[in-house]
Amino acid sequence: MVSVPNVERAVAASPPASRRSELRRRFGPDIDGYGFLLPAIIVMISLVVYPFFLAVWFSVSDAFVGEPSSYVGLENFIYILTEDDIFLMTIWNTLLFAFWSVVFKVVLGLTCALLLQRILKLKRFFRGSVLLPFVAPTALTTLGWWLILDPTYSHINWILANTWPFTMFGLGPYNFLGNPTLAMASVIFVNIWRGIPFFIITILAGLMSIPEHLYDAAEIDGASTWRKFRSITLPLLRPVLAIIILFSTIFTLGEFNIIYVLTRGGPMNSTHLFSTYSFTYGILNHEIALGAAVALFLFPILVLIVVFLLRMVRRDTSHEL
Amino acid sequence: MSFSTATLTGSSTATLTGSDGREVVRNKVPVWRRRKAAANYIALLPYVFFALFPFYIMFITSIKTDQEINNLSNSPFWATGIATEHYVYLATNTGFFNHWFVNTLIVTVAVTVISVSIGTLAAYALARLRFRGVELFGVAVFITYLIPQTLLFIPLIDVINTIDDYVPIRDTYWSLxxxxxxxxxxxxxxxxxxxxxxxxxxxEECAYLDGCSRLGALFRVVLPMAIPGIMCAILFSITLSWNELLYSLVFIQDETQKTISVGVITELIRGDIYYWGSLMAACFIGAVPIIMIYGFFMDYFTSGLTAGAIK
Structure with a gap:
């Protein structure tokens, strides 16, 4: 990695006074590094950094499709925070959605990873199948869930109505996507389905890095399985868990596909997240300014998580060195 | 189910010499241990079932006739025969194979080539070369990695319109x-x-001593050693671009320019009567290429995800 002594040594060795060595003294020995970065920098500045500031500009303007826009200050933010009840609901939905999704993904992902670690035969089959939801196209697999949750064709309703022991209770048929509470539960459910593999893979890798001799020592001391999990696995897994929880929170907060396919934010706007609501404003209603303002609410949360993450990732790498 | 208990608990098996002089491996694994191992498999079954369920439903629905799908007293979990009508319908009456599949393929290949080339160069500079600001660039890469598409899709429409004044990319897969x-x-x-x-x-230093330039060292020495990592980057690029929805939904209205995900969602769902058979057939076929790639290269996927998230 970069270290100051290296830079100085290289400078001392180079002949003095030439223009090139002057540049090297200022920018380090490998000036061509900037050249390697150049294509990436061009793409990122023109298609990420510039659009980001454009979004900020939109959010403080009265931008509308096909019309010249002018500065209006914080009007858009004030409007969505004070007069737009749906937006307040969207904030609440997003928090609810992210919280329950992540909680279930951690718990189910951890248990599944622990089980997968213990098996020896058919390892590839089991791993391969539980990881499948992660690689398949979300929009298409969510359409599969859409059929499973459809009020008329629902497989769940069919089971409730036609198989023992459910027939005894007379449950259903439920309109999973038509009732606000059930719809929210459904989108969280599908998000969990889609997100568990990420947790399984990363937790499995974390489990592999725990030294075996700790368990052997615990076994000699007569520790139970639960005790070993609580006193060895969980503490040593904590850094990995913290990182993937933050990662998953970012991706869950920005979720679009599942909501768009299953409910489009309905019924009665009860499942809108920032992404789908921003889509509704910016694309469907052509209110670019309000759409950008809604999406920007993600930004403070994002910054907070990135700061946390950077600290942890940094600490990890310094550990390695 | 039977397990090789010898490998399960290596230390608890003992090698003895039997009465006939041959070596006999006597199993000392207690019954409760074997039961416990079996319990792990049984506990995993719900996960497997849960993970595969929608794929199974997609497939089984796609091979039923419309009549069978709409007969609600039938079990929705079985098909009585194999009907190809929905696949035929996709091929003859929709742009699924002619346009969407081809477009997705073109976009995926082009984007993967572009991203992996640019990303490799940048990663090499950030990991190896010493120049001012290298740490800062590293952090910037990390932050841009985490910026969700939700924040960018609205302004990107504007960017695309601006570029469209010079190069016609609007409403074509070139925007993707x-x-x-x-x-x-x-x-x-x-x-x-x-x-x-x-x-x-x-x-690398050896390569320089042998007279390699920086690029020479990168291509002849570093990249060949990094093939697993690059494979993983390629696979992820393929998966992520094949699966993308938001940008293609927002940027493309022309039916002949759509990708699979958007085409299926916007063109195959019409009105209130859903054509479940053809819809599920499209979902299934759209997922198959990725699942096949994944089947062949699963280990790269898992190692990459771990490295991308944790390292």
Missing amino acids: ILTYPTFLIPFVTWLLMGYFKTIPVEV
């Missing part, structure tokens, strides 16, 4: 080839940075 690298380059860079750091510097 342009924008997908925004989320792939940071990912590839981040992934390969970790990978390049694991390759010893000495091999």
